[in-house]
Amino acid sequence: MKKALSVLMTSALTVGMLAACGPQDEETSTSPASGNGEEKPEKLVVWEDKDKGPALDYAIKSFEKEHGIKVEYKEVETTKIQEQLALDGPAGTAPDVVTIPHDNIGPAVTKGLLTELTTISDESTSRFSESSLDAMTFDGKLYGLPKATETPVFIYNKALMSEAPATMDELKTFATDFTKGGNYGFLALLDNYYFAHGFLNGYGSYVFGEKDGSFDTADLGVNSAEAIEAVDYISTWYKDKLLPNGIIGENGGSALDGLFNEGKVASVMNGPWAFQGYTAAGIEIGAAPMPTLPNGEPVKTFMGVKGWNVTSFSTNKEWAEKFIDHITSDENAKKRFELTQEIPPNTALLEDPIIKDNELASAVALQSQNAVPMPSIPEMSEVWAPMQSAIQTVITGKADSKKALDQARGTIEENIKANHGGK
Structure with missing residues (x-):
């Protein structure tokens, strides 16, 4: 580990x-x-x-x-x-x-x-x-x-994108040109911590540290400087109107899939569980590893x-x-x-x-x-909701990333103590 x-x-x-x-x-x-x-x-x-x-x-x-x-x-x-x-x-x-x-x-x-x-x-x-x-x-x-x-990968519509970009910078340039009139160059559920984690971890953040070969639930890195940098980067996609605020929350996944199946989206971040549905919708799909982040590191997906x-x-x-x-x-x-x-x-x-x-x-x-x-310890169950709430708060402009992530950490610590006997 x-x-x-x-x-x-x-x-x-x-x-x-x-x-x-x-x-x-x-x-x-x-x-x-x-x-x-x-x-x-x-x-x-x-x-x-x-x-x-x-x-x-x-x-x-x-x-x-x-x-x-x-x-x-x-x-x-x-x-x-x-x-x-x-x-x-x-x-x-x-x-x-x-x-x-x-x-x-x-x-x-x-x-x-x-x-x-x-x-x-x-x-x-x-x-x-x-x-x-x-x-x-x-x-x-x-x-x-x-x-x-x-694990999630980069999936693209071959009729709309000739090949997968190597970097997120290249993808952002493509999306900037393509996104208009109800069409999108790239969609991802980046308010969902399952998908956002790849970006946060790619920037060097972590949830639980490690001690003696096991997860240390007292060592939380969810509000580290690296996590803040990653969430700030994610939020630029929303500020630049490349990812719509409507593709968030519980219905975000079905909305994303629906737009992709209608041929309105050139590429998405999704898992192999989506391959069959996209193909059944008549989309000729390609797939590749996620493009590298602006810091040169890979997106480290769950x-x-x-x-x-x-x-x-x-x-x-x-x-x-x-x-x-x-x-x-x-x-x-x-x-x-x-x-x-x-x-x-x-x-x-x-x-x-x-x-x-x-x-x-x-x-x-x-x-x-x-x-x-994904960590297999019970305490991980306390991470999902606070982190999703924090990211949503940032991308909707209700709080800056430091404040939102600090609050998420506090909530996680309290829930671990209450439900798992953490210190």
């Missing part, structure tokens, strides 16, 4: 790692026990995302063939996995492996639902991007291996990571770790992308044609290299 992660929530990316699982696993497959003496089970049970089960079949078949262990999976809504695990664990019916979003790891560990990974080798972890591994880490311990990432985790109720922990190590190999990650279009954080796949030649996937993969995972 890095200080740059300390804010807030897609990275993908040469095949041929199947052999990496070979000799070592082959040796254990001939023995009834793993290296530390754990008996080989007859089967492992896995909870997978809803409608994603078939993507596991390819990896399961090779694991079963190599180790002689049957793997059964059940599809469960990821939003319900923690709740169900808390019920099934004490009842003795919990799975060995689950998949959850990374920002759920902290709460799940706190509730005693997940166990630390202790047998995963450095060779295995080296295949993932650093930020995706950070997302799987809580209190300095690794609790999962990443399988998919998502990243969401889904991973594979071993439950604390499993009696087959070492074999469960072998399984998640196997299914996240480069070869199996590539196969999963082919079936689900979920973008893996395996860095070797960045150069694989399946990602490299896919403009949309490549954009998410490349942006993810500069993205930071």
